[in-house]
Amino acid sequence: MSARILLVEDEEDLRESLKRVLTKEGYIVDGVDSSESALMAIHDRFYDVVISDIILPGLTGMDLLKRCTANNPDLRVIIITAYATIESAVEAVKAGAFDYMVKPILHDELKAVVKKALQDKTSS
Numbered sequence: 001m002s003a004r005i006l007l008v009e010d011e012e013d014l015r016e017s018l019k020r021v022l023t024k025e026g027y028i029v030d031g032v033d034s035s036e037s038a039l040m041a042i043h044d045r046f047y048d049v050v051i052s053d054i055i056l057p058g059l060t061g062m063d064l065l066k067r068c069t070a071n072n073p074d075l076r077v078i079i080i081t082a083y084a085t086i087e088s089a090v091e092a093v094k095a096g097a098f099d100y101m102v103k104p105i106l107h108d109e110l111k112a113v114v115k116k117a118l119q120d121k122t123s124s
Helices: 012-024 037-042 061-071 086-094 106-122
Strands: 006-009 027-030 049-053 076-081 097-100
Touching: 006 012, 006 037, 012 027, 012 086, 012 106, 027 037, 027 086, 037 061, 049 106, 061 076, 061 086, 061 097, 086 097, 097 106
Parallel strands: 006 027, 006 049, 049 076, 076 097
Antiparallel strands: none
16 A cells, blocks of 8 residues: 655645655655645545645644644654754754755655655554
8 A cells, every 4th residue: 555645835836846756656645735734634534754844824834743743643744944944953853853854855865755754654
């Protein structure tokens, strides 16, 4: 069975590009443009991995991360951002992020991080 990934990115072009890359890898990928939409999607179906931007309209990606890890500690959350800081990276890791990636996202790097997240999930 294919892993299911939720991609949370408000920039439509980037969201669709990353969705295509991950779909070609055989994953089932849903894309949403806000944390609120992500929370509804997570409530409605199971996901193995969530990939979320930090800066989103409404609730931030960091808020989403905290809610996801509080409600489902087995969910692997990968944070992506164009505005990386040491502080936000530390906050993300402390909140339970599996990884923290800086935009522009390299497709091969994203595929490798998702693969590691899924391997980590099955080994825990």
